[in-house]
């Protein structure tokens with residue numbers, strides 16, 4: 001029997017998802033569709049009887065707002081919310097702001113897949129002089145500049161996300177709290193890779209859809225017993241394919 005249950009949700013569609021732009025640490029807002037997805041995630045959780053004692057999210061508004069709309073549906077505005085940069089999206093470096101399909105036209109779909117999904121090949125790095133350099137943003141002002149990445153491959157995201165998993169999320173679960181995590185496609189891929197021990201060679205094929213709650217049931221050693229999305233299989237499959245196809249040349 002499961003000792004712990006944790007719910008992950010990737011934020012609803014952002015305005016930059018809608019435009020098919022590499023987003024990373026750029027603080028894109030939810031699109032209208034994303035807002036509806038966030039509310040729908042809350043409704044699905046409510047219908048299935050989920051409730052939470054604490055929530056964790058990133059410093060990016062697409063995840064924070066998604067969490068808020070989930071809380072709103074569940075009438076859980078009052079629970080503690082811990083926001084942390086370690087749950088941020090993977091930093092997409094100099095690709096941030098570029099269109100994924102146009103980048104595939106220019107560099108080829110295979111290269112874009114490497115940049116999007118390989119475990120340890122990072123995208124091109126941002127220069128400190130670039131106006132997109134994240135350390136210039138007020139919200140990262142209290143961070144040591146050396147931890148603000150110029151770009152990240154998934155391996156880098158695993159390395160920076162796991163300390164937060166172990167030091168903040170696990171203790172909350174062990175204290176008996178029901179936890180929800182609202183984060184991002186790649187920060188969630190990082191956590192799920194760790195939980196399910198997914199090999200580096202298989203992780204490129206994992207895509208996490210927006211706005212569909214993903215439930216993990218864990219044993220007393222925090223090993224996953226099973227996981228499932230709160231949506232039917234066909235819907236999840238289609239949503240995953242949609243994410244995978246974002247890196248393809250537009251026909």
Ligand SMILES: O=C(O)[C@@H](CO)OP(=O)(O)O
Pocket residue numbers: 017021022023024025089090092116185186243246
């Ligand atoms: O652009 C991004 O930051 C991420 C998530 O939206 O995209 P991808 O699925 O290409 O890693």
